[in-house]
Amino acid sequence: MSPNDITSHPYPAPDGILIGHLTPGTAAWEEARTGLTITATEIAAVVGLSPWMSRFSLWHKKAGLPTPPFEMNPAVEWGNRLEDAVADKWQDEHPGQLAAPAGTWRHRNRKWQRATPDRLIYPQPGADFDVAEKAQALLEVKTSPFGDDWGPTGSDTIPIHYRCQVMWQMDTLGLHRTHIAVLISGHDYREYTVDYDEAEARTLRDAAEWFLHDVRNGVRPDIDGDTATYQTIRVQPDGLEDRDIEIPFGLVCRWDDAYEAHREASDRLTQVRSEVLDLIGNGRRAICEGRRIAYRTVRDGHTHSLNPYTSKDAA
Structure with missing residues (x-):
């Protein structure tokens, strides 16, 4: 069975609610990620740990205000291109398990909590395969130009923003283990395992709920030194008026x-x-x-x- 066949196979779902297998960039995919929701790729920004977006820029996105358009760069492009190759390598290293496309999920009770893991890990179908068995874990696939913040293979030492991401995914789907496969510098393949931590997950949930409370009530975060914050402020004005603005001494x-x-x-x-x-x-x-x-x-x-x-x- 090909991993791509999983979407039509009658495997039971994890504890979360499957929204669908959505194509990135489509209207349905965007709709599942926007509004008053927090996704796994956004939770690090909520707690101020994302290298790509700030709490300020995410607040504007969730409030429906202008934000800079997404710009494809070589790191993102090649990360996307190499995802299947790295996932295949993990599959080769674990012949007794099946890494299948996961789709987009929400928490069973917290509809605003969303996640789109890279893969779900199932027991490899065989003569003794029990279709009543749930997915065992998640697989997250990464590429990185350097080994910064990545510990030795087999450990749970990964960049903190990725730890936030996988913890959010596990909390959303109700699973308790994530395997991470990463290709560093184009040739250094490593594997990591992160187990669910209820205290960490609760900290992230509390932060997300306060963040959404601030969005609903128009409480804008303070301006910080993040480049994403500056780029967000740049796109707020619409037009140019020939007038002077007094600013504080x-x-x-x-x-x-x-x-x-x-x-x-x-x-x-x-x-x-x-x-x-x-x-x-x-x-x-x-x-x-x-x-x-x-x-x-x-x-x-x-x-x-x-x-x-x-x-x-x-x-």
Whole structure:
């Protein structure tokens, strides 16, 4: 049986309610994720741990206010393209189990709690296969350019925003284990296992309920330093009026101080990058006592970019 056949096979569902097998980007998919709901990819933003969106930007989305349009980038594109390949690798490593498309779900009682896991894991059909048996666990598939925040394979050490995501998925569907398959740097395949933690799930639920309460009552989060917050504010005005707006003196002082600090930091960064690049010469990497500091890319024989490694233990 192909994993894709699961949608037509009479397997019982987990404890959550299946909304449907929706195609990403379609109107039905968007409808299941918008409004006063919190999805697994949004819960990290609710608690201020998402690298892609801020609490401020998510609040505007849920309030029906303008937000920046989604822009496809190479990381997202290749993550999508490689999802099936990484899932197939997990399947090859676990021949006694079947990883099947999961669909979009909501919690049985909390209709606002939504999740779209990558796969549901079932016992592999066979002579002794019991169709009354529920899905055993979830499978989440990831790709990552570096090994930052990923622990050794077989552990439960994964980036915190992904932990929020899988904890929310398990809480939504009523399952108690998630396997994570990740491809790092295009060749380093690792597996992780995260078990359900009621205390963590309750913390996320409480935060989500307060967040939705603030949306309903128009209590906008404070402006923070997240890029997603700035991009959200950028799309709020509609048009241009030729008039002056008075702003507080204290804000002007912070403006001046921040721009001066930025100029000084930019100069220091340019200098140190120049010194590192000068020492690398024709080499590829700068290291210090075994730690990888930066790497050089080349086009047409000349330096194209100098990039930092983003963690001390980047491989």
